[in-house]
Amino acid sequence: MKERDMLSRRGFLGTAALVSASAVSGRVQAASIPEAPLMDKMTMQPPLHPTSGPDYRPVVTLNGWTLPWQTNGDWKEFHLVAEPVVREFAEGMRANLWGYNGQAPGPTIEAVEGDKVRIFVTNKLPEHTTVHWHGMLVPNGMDGVGGVTQPHIPPGKTFVYEFELKTSGTFMYHPHSDEMVQMAMGMMGMFVVHPRDSSFRPVDRDFVFVMSSYLIDPGTYLPQVSEMTDFNMWTWNSRVFPGIDSLPVRLGDKVRVRMGNLTMTNHPIHLHGHHFAVSCTDGGWVPESAQWPETTIDVPVGAIRAFDLIADNPGDWAFHCHKTHHAMNSMGHEVQNLIGVSKKDLAKAVGKLAPDAMVMGSTGMAMGAMEMPMPDNTLMMMTGSGQFGPIEMGGMFTVMKIRKGMARDDYRDPGPYKNPEGTVAYEVDATGDPIPSSSKPKAMPHDMEGMKGMEMKE
Incomplete structure (x- = not known):
């Protein structure tokens, strides 16, 4: 990680009080609180390889990073700072959230089964907080439930959590203080514990992300934290397509994808072009004899699911939530269905009141090529473009890009897949003969042909 991606917190921590998460302050032997790095990048950072101890294949976090640590005797020491952050969901939209170390969600924490970890948590929020280690087997006083297992961490204070990592697997962290507000504001992250035996279930590439949802009204920047059902931004690591x-x-790699769900609903996550095996939950590893094949895996609320696959089918393969409105941005749930309805009279009436308005939907809602006025800080419902035209997706959607010849730690986007000749769907005429691409008429953007005339003609 480059120096310019980090920010020292020594000045702040010099005035912070240090207490333990439970009555074990005599056990804290830190010579000094480790600095808390700050990440200012929005893209996936390179894997953080271990420099000592057992070897493992580190994870990479979609649009995220792994939190560095320092070694102090037998302990690995980490430092999380809970604080207000600004997160870009996609170009053209930012949100005022709460998170850790400059981002929401916070950085992924990585360690090894059997490690003793010491995690300092400094609170720079305007209210108290805690950290719960979701799915992890820890001493009761380190479980992070404010008022039950520890005092809440007041603003300006630093608490420390200490525990040994009993099991390997994929876990999460999030507050158990004012949970409705703090999780709705983006406070969460992933915690990956690698097996001590590096020969246990090894993979070549290991991806991780956490799912969160928000209601952010068009033109605004702040989530509606009391919302329970009507969300309009469905995110992976607080980013949308x-x-x-x-x-x-890389073609032929064994790949693992770990997904945490801290939204308010389940997500059936679907990968095109491959079958995969469900390999892990937050309760532990699924025995190989009990794994089952899937192309879609439902991730329940408050759970993680991981799957493994052999990337043996080259191409650009869609990877998304199969709840269709979760693959859209700024989704309004009260949009009327006007398919088959003439818009002529409506368009004239609307045009008199708002000349720039578009009346949409009589033939569908495709809008990948449309341009229209929008409130500031608001994304199109469906957007994006590819080598064959508009992609018309949003929300929980991305692409797994499988290529030959990629380097081991090369995570750069390789660009569009070059399909072998004769392997792309094509248009035919009435006799079934292919139509040359040069003779095809250029279509108007869907649902726009004649629209402006319809609005303005008397």
């Missing part, structure tokens, strides 16, 4: 990283994969 086209702002979500692709998953670059």
Whole structure:
């Protein structure tokens, strides 16, 4: 990680009080609180390889990073700072959230089964907080439930959590203080514990992300934290398509994808072009004899699911939530269905009141090529473009890009897939003969042909 991606917190921490998460302050032997790095990039950072201890294949976090640590005797020491942040969901939209170390969600924490970890948590929020280690087996006083297992961490204070990592697997972290507000504001992250035996279930590429949902009214910047059902931004690592990283994969690699769900609903996550095996939950590894094949795996609320696959089918493969409105941005749930309805009279009436308005929907809602006035800080419902035209997606959607010849730690987007000649769907005439692409008429953007005339003609 480059120095310019980090920000020292020594000045702030010099005045912070240090207490333990439970009555074990005598056990804290830190010579000094480790600095808390700050990430200012929106794209996936390179894997953070271990420099000591057991070897493992590190994860990469979609649009995220792994939190560095320092070694202090037998302990690995990390430092999380809970604080207000600004997160870009995609180009053209930012949100005022709460998170950790400059981003929401916070950085992924990585360690090894059997490690002793010491995690300092500094509170720079305007209210108290805690951290719960979701799915992890820890001493009761380190579980992070404010008022039950520890005092809440007041603003300006630093608490420390200490525990040994009993099991490997994929876990999450999030507050158990004012949980409705703090999680709705983006406070969460992933915690990956690698097996001590590096020969246990090894993979070549290991991706991780956490799912969160928000209601942010068009033109505004702040989530509605009391919302329970009517969300309009469905995110992976608080990013939406086209702002979500692709998953670059070398042809033939064994790939693991770990997904945490801290939204208010389940998500059936679907990968095109491959079958995969469900390999892990937040309760542990699924025995190989009990794994089952899937192309879609439902991730329940408050759970993680991981799947493994062999990337043996080259191409650009869609990877998304199969709840269709979760693959859209700024989705309004009260949009009327006007398919088959003439818009002529309506368009004239609307045009008198708002000359720039568009009356849409009589033939569908496709809008990938449309341009229309929008409130500031608002994304189109469907957007993005590819080599064959508009993609018309949003929300929880990205692409796994499988290519030959990629380097081991190369996670750069390789660009569009070059399909072998004769392997792309094509248009035919009435006799079934292919129509040359040069003779095809250029279509108007869907649902726009004649629209302006319809609005203005008397």
